[in-house]
Amino acid sequence: MxxxxxxxxxxxxxxxxxxxxxxxxxxxxxxxxxxxxxxxxxxxxxxxxxxxxxxxxxxxxxxxxxxxxxxxxxxxxxxxxxxxxxxxxxxxxxxxxxxxxxxxxxxxxxxxxxxxxxxxxxxxxxxxxxxxxxxxxxEGWIQPRIPKKRTGKKVAIVGSGPAGLACADQLNQAGHSVTVYERADRIGGLLMYGIPNMKLEKEIVERRVRLLAEEGVTFVTNTEVGNHITAEALRAQYDAVVLCTGAQKQRDLAIEGRELDGVHLAMDYLTSVTKSLLDSHFMDENFIDAKDKHVIVIGGGDTGADCVATALRQQCKSVVQFGKHPALPKNRTENNPWPQFPLIFTLDYAYEEAKAKFGEDPRQYCIQTKKMVGDGKVKALHTIQMEKTENGTFREIPGTEKVWPCDLVFIAIGFEGPEQSLFAQFGVVNQPMTTTKYATNVEGVFVAGDARRGQSLVVWAIREGREAAQEVHHFLMNAVK
Ligand SMILES: Cc1cc2nc3c(=O)[nH]c(=O)nc-3n(C[C@H](O)[C@H](O)[C@H](O)COP(=O)(O)OP(=O)(O)OC[C@H]3O[C@@H](n4cnc5c(N)ncnc54)[C@H](O)[C@@H]3O)c2cc1C
Ligand code: SF4
CATH class of the missing domain: 1.10.1060.10 (Alpha-helical ferredoxin)
Incomplete structure (x- = not known):
């Protein structure tokens, strides 16, 4: 100590x-x-x-x-x-x-x-x-660690987010030959296209990817497994396959006016901005732009906060974020004791910035969007206030209807889970979180990260990648657990 x-x-x-x-x-x-x-x-x-x-x-x-x-x-x-x-x-x-x-x-x-x-x-x-x-x-202490011996076993990892990268790192260090397939044009999953640059500069991600490549991991970008290369072909070429495809199927809002111009899913927005930043420092103009727009973000979570911070950097005219739940308390409640993760009110970077720019926190609580209106382009959102009932459900409060003028709307109401079509092509019945095993019902095919547990955190993805690698290693070396 x-x-x-x-x-x-x-x-x-x-x-x-x-x-x-x-x-x-x-x-x-x-x-x-x-x-x-x-x-x-x-x-x-x-x-x-x-x-x-x-x-x-x-x-x-x-x-x-x-x-x-x-x-x-x-x-x-x-x-x-x-x-x-x-x-x-x-x-x-x-x-x-x-x-x-x-x-x-x-x-x-x-x-x-x-x-x-x-x-x-x-x-x-x-x-x-x-x-x-x-x-x-x-200090130059981090140098490539090139494995001295190779086992001759080949592993394909599908998806290059933190789960796929951690799995690749572990298996490569164990001497297996690892190839990571990624459908995007850059490696990193949500570390690259998701978490904005101001939280994690992309050079930090690229530095790690370069290191892994120097250590022997092969990266294949712009390649969607299940489309550019079939599940069958992959299984034939590799001794094991690990599906680390994330859980990026976004939840949408099926309400009147959803089809209007200016209404986007949050991930389309965040991805377009980061890609354009990296490709051309916005010279290609190939991004959704909030400049001089009145912006509303629907969804009170972290993805919504990242949209707020992004819109502020694009010099939006105003920004508001709608959340379904009430504001969190200042201190822990009895139901949320130490050492649980504290569910308390915080002023995240995005809110701090909005407050500095516009003088107030952009968050609006207990609010439900009823419809979007416009003339081809979105012009306003109609909302109503909600309250929590004794049994934990929400009900509308009559007389609290409100109209919010806006030019741009981002939907950030969460994710529905992994895309199922790839699992189907492998014949995998995904069992998220039901077991601690990463092996699937198909021999030699494993699943890890958000693809297994649903949208989570980078740190959980790393843990899943590491644990899955251990299972794959045992499978490849036919070792007794
Ligand atoms: C906007 C946003 C902000 C976030 N901020 C934070 C944060 O601040 N802190 C934190 O801890 N967590 C954060 N998260 C959550 C975190 O990023 C994820 O939990 C984590 O990245 C999951 O890692 P993963 O490797 O399982 O999947 P992902 O990172 O989702 O990577 C999956 C990869 O698989 C690829 N892929 C999918 N299908 C195929 C296919 N068929 N062929 C080839 N490639 C394929 C995808 O293109 C993607 O690159 C955030 C999430 C979002 C959406
Ligand atoms: S719980 Fe806090 S004080 Fe105790 S070992 Fe961990 S970091 Fe140190």
Missing amino acids: GKATGFIEYVREEERKRKPLSRLDDWKEYTSPFSDDTLARQGARCMDCGTPFCHMGMEWNGLTSGCPIHNVIPEWNDLVYRGRWKEALDRLLKTNNFPEFTGRVCPAPCEGSCTVALSDQAVAIKGIERAIIDKGFA
């Missing part, structure tokens, strides 16, 4: 954030890391608990508690406090293939479970994680 009295002496400090208004002028990351001095103090706050709840990684009532990949957090907190960075990096990489992603975008269930959070603010685990890996790259 670093400093026995560290948690008493030092307060939690947050990662440095650029000023909300100035960060709207570009698409660069909005956070920057702690200084080394700050990190030593933050590491010193860790109590090296006998039972480190931060590291357990369980689900309670559908909420994640602790780190799903069981990062050995107290160990690297202590090493950072002592300035032993390289050892901290070694410990971190034992459990996490891609800390540069989770250190930036993870909602940090580890911090929600930190014991210090019982009476004070949690240890700044996520910021410490990011600092360790960033230093690892900056």
Whole structure:
């Protein structure tokens, strides 16, 4: 343990954030890391608990508690406090293939479970994680690890999101020859086209992909398995196939006016903007543009927040976000005790920016869109306020109808799960979350990540990729478990 009295002496400090208004002028990351001095103090706050709840990684009532990949957090907190960075990096990489992603975008269930959070603010685990890996790259400690021996076994991974990449990394390091197929033009799944650049700069993703390629992983882009190459052909060429195709089937809103111009699914918006940014820095004009538009985002979740932040950077005239649920409470409720993930009100980056620009939080709560109106182009949304009944359902409040003028609408009401057609072509009956097994009913075909568990988090995708790789390895080597 670093400093026995560290948690008493030092307060939690947050990662440095650029000023909300100035960060709207570009698409660069909005956070920057702690200084080394700050990190030593933050590491010193860790109590090296006998039972480190931060590291357990369980689900309670559908909420994640602790780190799903069981990062050995107290160990690297202590090493950072002592300035032993390289050892901290070694410990971190034992459990996490891609800390540069989770250190930036993870909602940090580890911090929600930190014991210090019982009476004070949690240890700044996520910021410490990011600092360790960033230093690892900056110091040149991260070098390609090329496997010394090859097993002669070939594995195809379909989908290059964090699950596919983690699975590829593990299997490649075990000596198998791995090819990752991706239907998009760039590798990374939602790390590339989903999570916006200001949360995770795409050079960070590309740096990791280059490293994996140098280590021996083969990447094939613009290739949709099931279309450009059939399931049968893939099975014939490879000893095992892992489906890491995500759960990107978007939920739509079947209401009057949905067909109007200016109404888009959130992912079409976010993808078009990131692709154009990367392809031409918007010179190709091939993106949905919110400039000078009144924007409404339907859906109160994180994808909706990313739409808000994107529209702000495009200089929208106004932005509002509709959510179905009431605002979260300021403190934990009795039903959401420590060490569960805290369901409390926070001001995410997008809302902080909207408040700085327009003077108010863009979120509207308990609101339902009844119809969209316009003359070919969307002009307004008609809504009504909702309230929660005693049995947990929602009912409309008569007399609360309202008309919201707008020019652009993004639908961000979640995802329906994985696309089923590829599973059907493989003959796979997907069993999301019903077992801890990644093997499917078809021998040699495995499934992992959001494709197995539904839309989740990057950290869960990494865990699934790692665990699936272990199963595939046993299958290939015919080992007894
Ligand atoms: C807008 C948005 C923001 C998010 N922000 C965060 C965040 O801040 N923090 C966080 O932890 N999580 C976040 N998430 C969730 C997180 O990104 C996902 O849980 C995670 O990426 C899932 O990883 P995956 O590898 O299972 O699938 P994905 O990342 O979805 O990757 C699947 C890949 O498979 C490819 N594919 C599908 N079918 C085929 C096929 N037939 N042939 C070839 N390729 C195919 C797809 O093109 C895609 O690239 C966000 C999600 C969204 C939508
Ligand atoms: S729960 Fe918090 S204080 Fe305890 S070991 Fe983990 S990070 Fe340190």
